[in-house]
Amino acid sequence: MSNMLEVADLGHTYGDYEAIGGLTFTVRAGELVCVVGPSGCGKSTLLRTISGLIAPSRGDVSLNGSHLAVVFQDYSRSLFPWLSVQGNVEFPLRSLPRAERRARAAEALEWVGLGAAAKKRPWQLSGGMQQRVAIARALAYRPALLLMDEPFASVDAQTRFELEDLLLRVRREHDTTVLVVTHDIDESVYLGDRILVLSGSPAKLVADLEVPLPAERDQVTTRTDEAFVALRSKVARLLNVGGKPTMDVDKWAAAERESLSETVSS
Amino acid sequence: MNKFLQRWTVFAGLVVVWQLLGMFAEDPFFPPPSDIVTAAWEWWVLEPRNVTEHILPSIGRLLSGWAIASVIGVALGLLLGRSDRAMEYAGPLLVFLRSIPPPALVPVFLLLFKTGTPMQLATIIFGVIWPVLLNSVDGARSVDVTKVDTSAVFQIPRYQWVLGVVLPAASPKIFAGLRVSLSLSLVLMVISELVGTDNGIGSQLIQAQREFDYTRMWAGIVLLGVLGYGLNTVLLAVERRALAWQPRSRDEQHA
Numbered sequence: 001m002s003n004m005l006e007v008a009d010l011g012h013t014y015g016d017y018e019a020i021g022g023l024t025f026t027v028r029a030g031e032l033v034c035v036v037g038p039s040g041c042g043k044s045t046l047l048r049t050i051s052g053l054i055a056p057s058r059g060d061v062s063l064n065g066s067h068l069a070v071v072f073q074d075y076s077r078s079l080f081p082w083l084s085v086q087g088n089v090e091f092p093l094r095s096l097p098r099a100e101r102r103a104r105a106a107e108a109l110e111w112v113g114l115g116a117a118a119k120k121r122p123w124q125l126s127g128g129m130q131q132r133v134a135i136a137r138a139l140a141y142r143p144a145l146l147l148m149d150e151p152f153a154s155v156d157a158q159t160r161f162e163l164e165d166l167l168l169r170v171r172r173e174h175d176t177t178v179l180v181v182t183h184d185i186d187e188s189v190y191l192g193d194r195i196l197v198l199s200g201s202p203a204k205l206v207a208d209l210e211v212p213l214p215a216e217r218d219q220v221t222t223r224t225d226e227a228f229v230a231l232r233s234k235v236a237r238l239l240n241v242g243g244k245p246t247m248d249v250d251k252w253a254a255a256e257r258e259s260l261s262e263t264v265s266s
Numbered sequence: 267m268n269k270f271l272q273r274w275t276v277f278a279g280l281v282v283v284w285q286l287l288g289m290f291a292e293d294p295f296f297p298p299p300s301d302i303v304t305a306a307w308e309w310w311v312l313e314p315r316n317v318t319e320h321i322l323p324s325i326g327r328l329l330s331g332w333a334i335a336s337v338i339g340v341a342l343g344l345l346l347g348r349s350d351r352a353m354e355y356a357g358p359l360l361v362f363l364r365s366i367p368p369p370a371l372v373p374v375f376l377l378l379f380k381t382g383t384p385m386q387l388a389t390i391i392f393g394v395i396w397p398v399l400l401n402s403v404d405g406a407r408s409v410d411v412t413k414v415d416t417s418a419v420f421q422i423p424r425y426q427w428v429l430g431v432v433l434p435a436a437s438p439k440i441f442a443g444l445r446v447s448l449s450l451s452l453v454l455m456v457i458s459e460l461v462g463t464d465n466g467i468g469s470q471l472i473q474a475q476r477e478f479d480y481t482r483m484w485a486g487i488v489l490l491g492v493l494g495y496g497l498n499t500v501l502l503a504v505e506r507r508a509l510a511w512q513p514r515s516r517d518e519q520h521a
Contacts, residue, residue, distance in 0.1 A: 051419050052418075052419075053415055053418055053419065067420075067421060068419070069419065069420070070415070070416070070419045072412055072415070072416065074412050077410050077411075077412035077413060078412045078413070078415075078416050080413065080430075080431070080434070081511055081512065081513055082434040082435075082437075082511040083511075091420065091422070091430075092420035092421075092422065094422060094423065094426050094430075095423070121511060121513070123513040141420065
């Protein structure tokens with residue numbers, strides 16, 4: 001499998017403050033990789049350097065393709081209120097002929113289940129639907145890599161589960177390569193084929209873990225799967241390295257597994 | 267209908283009071299509204315020469331001055347607003363120029379252009395450009411960071427960045443500036459017509475006053491009021507259409 005993204009010894013400093021300290025990793029074509037790390041560990045800087053919004057202080061980012069798309073956490077600010085939903089999805093396609101632009105936008109909106117909302121304004125939709133518009137816009141652009149910055153951190157838990165499953169479905173159907181940056185351990189395990197665990201500032205790669213779960217995932221059964229729980233504990237333990245022991249991760253995981261299986265059986 | 271009554275009662279009441287006072291006092295400086303309206307009708311509406319020689323040229327200068335100032339103001343404002351360095355250089359100059367009362371420049375423009383339309387346009391343009399320019403700067407600066415990042419990631423062409431992102435994002439502020447400028451245009455149109463010309467509503471106003479024809483003078487003032495009200499109403503309607511995309515507060519809470 002070819003590499004879609006290669007990051008070599010990427011480092012970035014703001015003045016004296018070192019945000020990222022030499023990261024090396026690759027993302028293979030069609031893969032969904034989650035980058036997980038504590039809040040303020042330099043994840044956003046990593047995302048901004050990969051997407052080209054800032055030039056890194058050192059190291060290389062090479063993308064196997066001409067362009068990438070980003071889905072930001074703050075969907076309400078990322079979408080343009082003066083454009084319709086359709087207009088927002090067409091936004092990155094201005095160089096294409098009108099008819100093709102139309103067709104691509106309509107298609108992408110169908111993929112995220114918003115075909116009927118094309119004429120509405122984004123702010124007339126719920127938060128989850130707005131983030132779906134942002135995802136459709138990114139997909140319509142047909143990026144070599146889809147970058148997502150805490151994409152589901154601003155929606156409620158129920159919507160979050162829906163959006164996670166939507167992401168898994170569309171990336172499977174369209175063979176999209178995805179890099180999700182998140183601070184949520186559960187989310188990284190649930191979504192990822194692979195997890196990159198980062199330490200606190202400056203961000204360094206602590207572990208590169210394969211997720212031993214089947215491609216088909218389910219919010220209830222996957223989350224109670226032995227492999228899921230074991231990996232989640234492992235990531236949590238890795239993230240606690242060097243930090244204060246805040247809780248007994250294994251005990252917490254076991255307790256949660258029990259409570260989850262209770263809700264399933266009832 | 268209720269709303270209409272509510273809005274116009276005070277206005278109509280004052281007119282009635284003035285009418286009664288005017289009829290009893292018979293003061294030549296303050297003729298009753300009925301006389302003024304009659305004079306306005308005869309002078310401004312029934313006299314085609316006055317329409318073509320005074321009203322239309324005045325409105326033409328007002329609108330073209332305002333339009334030129336708006337185009338320059340918006341273009342320059344968006345440019346300055348998106349460049350911190352340009353604003354650092356130009357900022358003090360803008361504040362200084364804006365502080366000069368435009369009528370004070372009428373003598374300068376008279377020297378530069380002699381009397382006539384170019385001098386009048388220059389007065390209007392210099393006077394009304396500031397609200398548009400400064401509001402455009404402010405609006406262009408207010409494009410939020412996520413939209414800037416989104417545009418950068420999608421590598422949109424420059425024209426789309428300016429016309430499709432910065433301009434619409436700044437448009438609520440731009441319209442606020444346009445409204446202030448439009449009413450200022452009316453003021454400066456009259457001022458620019460008070461000297462060295464016998465053409466335009468302002469010149470007729472000063473001429474009527476010199477001829478002690480106070481009813482005709484008042485008729486000119488009423489015409490200016492009607493004109494200002496009409497122009498503002500039209501601009502408000504345009505603004506409401508152009509900014510229809512703005513989320514209304516109640517809908518926003520739903521999101």
